[in-house]
Every structure is written in structure tokens, then in C-alpha cells.
Amino acid sequence: MLVLGIETSCDETGLALYDSQRGLIGEALYSQVALHAEYGGVVPELASRDHVRKLLPLLRQLLRDSGVELNDVDAIAYTRGPGLVGALLVGSATAEALALALGIPALGIHHMEGHLLAPMLEDPAPTMPFVALLVSGGHTMLIEVSGLGVYRLLGETLDDAAGEAFDKTAKLLALGYPGGPAVARLALQGDAGRFRFPRPMTDRPGLDLSFSGLKTHTRTLWQQHSSHCTNEQALQQLKADIAAGFQQAVVDTLTIKCRRAMQATGRQQLIMSGGVAANQALRENLQQVGRKHGFRISYPRMAFCTDNGAMIAYAGWLRLQDASALQPASPQPRSITARPRWQLHELKPVGRH
Ligand code: KG4
Ligand code: ZN
Numbered sequence: 309m310l311v312l313g314i315e316t317s318c319d320e321t322g323l324a325l326y327d328s329q330r331g332l333i334g335e336a337l338y339s340q341v342a343l344h345a346e347y348g349g350v351v352p353e354l355a356s357r358d359h360v361r362k363l364l365p366l367l368r369q370l371l372r373d374s375g376v377e378l379n380d381v382d383a384i385a386y387t388r389g390p391g392l393v394g395a396l397l398v399g400s401a402t403a404e405a406l407a408l409a410l411g412i413p414a415l416g417i418h419h420m421e422g423h424l425l426a427p428m429l430e431d432p433a434p435t436m437p438f439v440a441l442l443v444s445g446g447h448t449m450l451i452e453v454s455g456l457g458v459y460r461l462l463g464e465t466l467d468d469a470a471g472e473a474f475d476k477t478a479k480l481l482a483l484g485y486p487g488g489p490a491v492a493r494l495a496l497q498g499d500a501g502r503f504r505f506p507r508p509m510t511d512r513p514g515l516d517l518s519f520s521g522l523k524t525h526t527r528t529l530w531q532q533h534s535s536h537c538t539n540e541q542a543l544q545q546l547k548a549d550i551a552a553g554f555q556q557a558v559v560d561t562l563t564i565k566c567r568r569a570m571q572a573t574g575r576q577q578l579i580m581s582g583g584v585a586a587n588q589a590l591r592e593n594l595q596q597v598g599r600k601h602g603f604r605i606s607y608p609r610m611a612f613c614t615d616n617g618a619m620i621a622y623a624g625w626l627r628l629q630d631a632s633a634l635q636p637a638s639p640q641p642r643s644i645t646a647r648p649r650w651q652l653h654e655l656k657p658v659g660r661h
Contacts, residue, residue, distance in 0.1 A: 389647030389650040404642045510560075
């Protein structure tokens with residue numbers, strides 16, 4: 309079975325082809341980063357319009373590069389939510405229209421389930437059950453995954469997502485957008501120990517997280533110290549030290565909570581995914597703690613940590629083995645639905661659990 313995956317939930321137009329025999333056979337991504345950079349964040353209306361402009365040319369390119377005809381595609385998986393409603397509608401309308409024209413099934417996928425399954429595209433693939441740390445621009449959560457669609461929320465952020473905290477810190481320090489990679493780059497030149505940063509909610513039991521206090525702490529530090537910088541070099545060093553201290557605080561906080569989640573569930577496999585999982589310091593820290601406390605850790609390659617079509621095609625392929633997941637492949641009018649708000653635990657389990 310050949311599945312076309314379509315991702316348009318935010319500011320990346322992602323496409324991929326997943327073949328049940330050969331695995332991932334092609335992928336294409338168009339990032340809107342440059343488009344939104346001058347606004348310092350994603351502008352939803354511009355995002356939707358750009359998906360409209362780029363999606364079909366990108367599909368033609370993917371088919372050409374992969375040596376596949378549109379008629380070879382057996383099913384289409386697309387991101388139904390959560391995300392920006394206009395952006396989601398571009399992907400779902402395109403997917404449903406293509407599926408109708410080709411007489412094949414289309415399946416709406418939960419974006420976070422895509423992230424959660426992305427590490428399984430790697431070799432060796434982690435196997436369920438596992439604990440998943442999902443850290444992106446919109447979500448930060450720990451989930452116990454017992455099977456496909458069998459998700460137990462262990463803890464989540466009570467306010468900002470970790471990626472959002474990176475993006476806001478980057479904005480504060482005028483590092484540009486997207487913030488995560490910019491903060492991580494600058495942190496390499498900084499002294500993480502120059503200022504004290506809190507490790508929010510680690511002094512009490514539980515697996516919930518919070519990043520808004522850390523954000524406020526960072527702003528206060530910047531305001532207090534930037535006015536005393538008498539030259540550009542001192543200002544640059546201050547930025548680097550704040551970036552390093554902030555990053556270390558996020559990394560430590562996430563690591564402490566992951567370790568706790570592994571202890572609480574007794575699982576031996578941790579996976580992490582979502583944009584912040586591309587963070588090198590977080591990867592190294594978690595690897596170290598995993599080695600020390602006897603759990604394995606897996607994550608996708610960098611390109612599959614952030615939004616991409618491959619994770620949607622793969623999630624689609626897994627779910628499409630459950631026949632009841634399909635809309636009828638008959639030429640009936642189909643519903644085009646986007647779900648900007650959608651909880652992971654609302655998903656249907658697949659198989660017996
Ligand atoms: O998963 P993703 O591409 O989109 C969402 O679904 O949100 O995640 C994007 C988020 C942004 O907040 C971005 O700043 C952050 O992931 N990010 C990083 C890094 N690369 C991307 N954060 C920290 N370090 C990175 N290297
Ligand atoms: Zn995402």
C-alpha cells in the first residue's frame with residue numbers, strides 16, 4: 309500500500325510517500341519561515357495562503373522525484389488537527405478532493421500522533437509500549453503509549469509550551485524567528501552558570517510542567533542587566549549567557565520530569581519528538597540520564613522532529629490497517645473537517661489492548 313501524507317497544520321507544507329513494503333520512498337518540505345520572519349511569528353492568514361500556493365507544485369515535485377504516478381497512490385493521510393484552522397483546511401480540502409478524484413480513501417490524522425510515531429521511522433525503531441515526551445511550539449506533554457491510539461496523559465504544561473518559551477526568549481533577545489534554533493546556537497557561546505534560573509515545578513511531585521515563570525524570569529534578567537552593558541561585546545555576551553542559562557533550565561526541567569515519568573510507569577523506552585526534540589543539549593542530557601538510570605531513548609532525525617509529511621504518511625499507514633478508520637472510497641460527497649482543537653486521548657485505539 310502506498311500512502312501519501314499531507315501536513316499543513318502550521319507554517320510548513322510537508323508531503324511524503326510511505327510504502328508498506330519499501331518504507332519511506334520520498335518526502336518534500338516547504339518551510340514558510342522566511343515569510344513569517346519579519347512578523348516575528350506565524351501569521352495565520354499568510355500561512356493558509358502560502359499552503360494554497362505551494363501544496364500542489366510540491367506534490368508534483370514529490371511525485372517526479374520519487375518516480376511515482378498519482379494513480380499509484382492507494383490512500384491519503386492528512387493532518388486534521390490540532391493547528392491553525394485555515395492552514396488545516398487547505399490540507400484537508402486538497403486531500404479529500406484528490407481522494408475523491410482518485411477513488412481512494414482519505415484519513416485525517418492527529419498532528420501530535422504524527423510526532424509521537426515519528427521516531428518509529430528510524431532504524432532501529434523503538435517499539436511500544438513507551439513513554440513519549442512531545443515538545444513543540446504548541447505542546448509540551450508526557451504520554452504513556454501502550455499501543456496505537458492508547459495514550460495516557462501523564463503530565464503537560466499548565467501554560468506555555470517549551471518551544472513557545474524558546475521563541476519568546478529569542479524575541480526578547482532579538483534573535484529572530486524561529487527562536488529555538490537561534491537560542492540553541494547562541495547558547496553555545498554562553499556561560500549557563502552566570503545567572504541563576506529556576507527549574508519550574510521540579511520541587512513538587514507530579515509530572516506537570518510550567519514555562520511562563522521562566523519566561524518572566526528571563527525578561528527580568530535581561531531588563532536588569534542589558535542597561536548596564538556599555539559596549540556591543542558585553543551586550544552580545546549577556547545575550548549568550550542568558551540564552552545558555554535559559555536553555556539549561558528548560559533542558560534540566562524536561563529531563564527531571566522524564567526521569568520521573570520513567571520511574572512512575574516502569575517503562576524502559578523513552579521517545580521524544582516535536583520541534584524542541586531537535587535541541588542538541590536536550591538530546592545529550594537525556595541520553596546521559598537514560599544511560600545512568602537504565603532506560604533507552606529514541607528520537608527522529610532532526611528533519612522529522614519539526615513538522616513534516618513523513619510522520620503523517622506513516623501514522624496514516626498504521627491507522628489504515630484498521631478498516632473502520634476509513635471514509636468510504638465511493639464517489640459520495642465527503643466532509644472536509646479540520647479540528648483546530650483536538651485532544652490526543654480522544655483518538656480511537658487500533659487493535660486489541
Ligand atoms: O513541532 P514543530 O515544528 O511545530 C509545532 O507543532 O509547534 O515545533 C516548532 C517549535 C518552535 O517553537 C521552535 O522554536 C522549536 O520547535 N525548535 C527548537 C529547536 N528547533 C525547533 N527549540 C529548541 N532547540 C531547537 N534546536
Ligand atoms: Zn508539530
